[in-house]
Amino acid sequence: MLRPCRLLLWQVALRLSYHVVTEIIVSQCSIQSAVSPTSGDEEVALPLATGSNGRDSDPASLCLGGSNIFASIRENSPTGQFIANLSVSGDPQASAIRLCLTGENSDWFFLEGRTIRLNSSSSRVLDREVHGSVLIAQLTCYEDDVMQSQYRILVEILDENDNKPNFLEETIQPFTISEAIDADGDMISYIIDQSSPDASFFRIDLPNSGNVVLDKPLDYETRTHLQLLMWAEEANSVEKFNTTATLTVNIEDGDDQYPHFLPCAPVSLDIPVCTNPTYTTNITKAHQEVVLQFSPGPIRAEDGDRGLNTPLIYTILSGGDQGRFVIDNQTGEITLTRAVDDQRLTPNFRLNIMASQLDDPLKYSVASVLIRVICENVFHPFFNRTTYKGFIIQSSSPASIVTTYGNQVLLVQVSDWDFSDGLNPNIRYSLHSPSVSDRLYHITQDGVIIARTDRLHALDRHILQVVAKDEESGEEVSASVDIEVLQRGQPVKADGLHLQPSSAQGFFLLKVRFSLPPLPSAHGRNVGSL
Numbered sequence: 001m002l003r004p005c006r007l008l009l010w011q012v013a014l015r016l017s018y019h020v021v022t023e024i025i026v027s028q029c030s031i032q033s034a035v036s037p038t039s040g041d042e043e044v045a046l047p048l049a050t051g052s053n054g055r056d057s058d059p060a061s062l063c064l065g066g067s068n069i070f071a072s073i074r075e076n077s078p079t080g081q082f083i084a085n086l087s088v089s090g091d092p093q094a095s096a097i098r099l100c101l102t103g104e105n106s107d108w109f110f111l112e113g114r115t116i117r118l119n120s121s122s123s124r125v126l127d128r129e130v131h132g133s134v135l136i137a138q139l140t141c142y143e144d145d146v147m148q149s150q151y152r153i154l155v156e157i158l159d160e161n162d163n164k165p166n167f168l169e170e171t172i173q174p175f176t177i178s179e180a181i182d183a184d185g186d187m188i189s190y191i192i193d194q195s196s197p198d199a200s201f202f203r204i205d206l207p208n209s210g211n212v213v214l215d216k217p218l219d220y221e222t223r224t225h226l227q228l229l230m231w232a233e234e235a236n237s238v239e240k241f242n243t244t245a246t247l248t249v250n251i252e253d254g255d256d257q258y259p260h261f262l263p264c265a266p267v268s269l270d271i272p273v274c275t276n277p278t279y280t281t282n283i284t285k286a287h288q289e290v291v292l293q294f295s296p297g298p299i300r301a302e303d304g305d306r307g308l309n310t311p312l313i314y315t316i317l318s319g320g321d322q323g324r325f326v327i328d329n330q331t332g333e334i335t336l337t338r339a340v341d342d343q344r345l346t347p348n349f350r351l352n353i354m355a356s357q358l359d360d361p362l363k364y365s366v367a368s369v370l371i372r373v374i375c376e377n378v379f380h381p382f383f384n385r386t387t388y389k390g391f392i393i394q395s396s397s398p399a400s401i402v403t404t405y406g407n408q409v410l411l412v413q414v415s416d417w418d419f420s421d422g423l424n425p426n427i428r429y430s431l432h433s434p435s436v437s438d439r440l441y442h443i444t445q446d447g448v449i450i451a452r453t454d455r456l457h458a459l460d461r462h463i464l465q466v467v468a469k470d471e472e473s474g475e476e477v478s479a480s481v482d483i484e485v486l487q488r489g490q491p492v493k494a495d496g497l498h499l500q501p502s503s504a505q506g507f508f509l510l511k512v513r514f515s516l517p518p519l520p521s522a523h524g525r526n527v528g529s530l
């Protein structure tokens with residue numbers, strides 16, 4: 001009877017041991033990261049957002065909710081310094097998920113709950129000059145020991161002024177020119193001709209030695225070679241015979257510049273530092289599987305060290321919209337892989353593009369890309385007539401609305417059948433006429449023409465040109481407006497009838513708000529808004 005009971009007890013103990021060991025394995029990564037910072041490629045608990053196989057994670061996965069992490073931290077920061085918060089759905093301390101970090105820089109991080117903190121110490125200080133400008137790690141999220149998502153974390157190390165300036169040893173090494181020989185055996189002194197354009201770069205410490213020493217740093221991006229005139233003169237003779245030699249120094253480029261995107265826009269003439277452009281383009285719902293064309297030019301970067309011209313690789317840091325946009329890592333070309341579903345939900349996309357050196361990924365540059373989703377342009381905007389006619393009655397009022405001969409407000413508007421109601425919200429109206437129109441007339445974005453009545457003269461006639469431009473597609477269309485200035489009380493002909501206009505023009509039902517640039521009136525007051 002004891003043997004079956006003893007066998008049952010062994011089975012219960014074995015099952016309990018299995019559950020205890022399982023719980024320890026599941027929570028080990030989180031406990032280790034929160035209490036004991038790791039080193040090397042040890043796993044640290046961190047959440048991830050994108051499946052490593054390129055597909056979306058299981059909708060029920062607790063690994064959902066993560067996102068790319070781009071953060072910054074100052075060098076010399078103390079241990080435990082905050083870096084970023086995590087947004088994974090599951091709680092690493094309360095659920096059966098394992099969140100891990102690997103990579104060459106993973107030993108600089110540890111996890112405290114859902115917060116990534118810096119893993120430094122008094123003997124291991126984060127130093128930008130030693131460790132570079134960026135820390136990179138790989139994030140992985142496991143659920144039931146199955147990898148659900150994977151992600152990259154990138155932390156920029158911000159520089160602090162914690163070092164005194166020092167000349168680089170290799171920039172001040174002496175070099176010797178060929179010794180000048182005097183057949184008489186006289187002692188020779190060597191002198192740098194200070195009238196040489198590049199004489200300020202060099203010095204001679206011992207005149208009799210012929211050793212020319214570099215006196216200040218060189219910059220290949222500014223000068224690729226230097227030239228100076230050397231004198232060799234007898235030091236102990238009465239005649240002081242001398243000769244000259246030209247010394248040419250070719251400068252080799254060093255890897256001390258970061259990449260930059262083209263076209264380069266220098267900060268100023270005195271500061272040869274490029275500001276990266278913002279690349280823009282327009283797409284419609286019909287576009288897919290196409291290579292996008294950008295303005296002010298194709299996405300391209302170059303190494304700042306022109307003498308080296310190190311190959312670069314391109315990466316989409318953010319905004320790729322789950323593979324909707326992909327980039328050729330060698331050419332920088334961006335391809336739209338699938339169409340946009342709804343322009344109203346996603347009117348534009350913003351991407352961050354990184355170009356980094358192939359041999360040193362820590363030398364990089366980032367540019368912005370703006371992709372606008374516009375309506376498909378099938379129909380051109382058009383005016384319903386080529387010439388509009390209207391009149392204005394002379395008065396002392398600073399501003400009046402131009403009306404039609406049918407006693408209606410003159411509306412100069414275009415129609416665009418790309419829109420269901422025919423009204424294109426991207427249309428902008430302007431007057432392109434001789435200078436008289438700029439001084440006397442103004443058109444609103446509703447197509448209403450305003451006249452500065454107190455500056456008009458009776459019986460005048462003005463021909464204006466109204467231009468309507470679609471700011472999205474760039475299309476332009478124009479029409480003429482023929483405006484007649486009537487005297488007070490002058491009858492208006494409309495459809496063969498004589499109408500007596502009101503000088504106050506108070507018979508219109510349409511309310512229009514507009515503003516004019518302030519101009520002095522005849523009474524010395526400024527004309528404001530009506």
